[in-house]
Amino acid sequence: MLKKILIAGLIACISMSSFAHFQLIYTNDADISGKSFGGVKKKENFIKNRKMIHFINLSPEEKAEVIKKDPRYGRIICRCENITEGEIVDAIHRKCGAKTLNGVKRRVRPGAGRCQGGFCGPRVQEILARELGEDLEEIVMEQKNSYILTGKTK
Structure with missing residues (x-):
């Protein structure tokens, strides 16, 4: 069961079965929210997750x-x-x-x-x-x- 809400250019996705769905839907719908705000540029040297030192x-x-x-x-x-x-x-x-x-x-x-x-x-x-x-x-x-x-x- 999935609920998807579009509010003033912001996308909120809620999955009742798993939180893992949020990331997938968020990345797929990033273009929609970017267009709502006049375009979003990707940062070329962006590091999503800083690696921990083990x-x-x-x-x-x-x-x-x-x-x-x-x-x-x-x-x-x-x-x-x-x-x-x-x-x-x-x-x-x-x-x-x-x-x-x-x-x-x-x-x-x-x-x-x-x-x-x-x-x-x-x-x-x-x-x-x-x-x-x-x-x-x-x-x-x-x-x-x-x-x-x-x-x-x-």
Whole structure:
């Protein structure tokens, strides 16, 4: 079941069965919306999706080059999955970036290994707090009010 709506040159497509249909319909109908606004030019050097760096898959030479550009890629945060601080920071600052502990886990996989975040969880929380400019107590596991920490101890 598919609903297609044309409103003042904007196209909204809603698929009841799958979100995957939206991209297909959007790309096919891009010309219609472009004509409605007097033409749209494609950017020649547009990069649709910036590739994530998967540090573990790089050669030793590539790793050295990446660390030279950003030393955070030289600090392993999750030993089980070999995830670096650079990968976590990148996941936080991407478009639709991670804002929760589980958000980072889904995007980059720290805490998905054998220890299930027992080692890296607190370190990921510290990185999230630093990068988002929040206190550690404000970092949540998944959604609003799913706080991990409630306050400081002695």
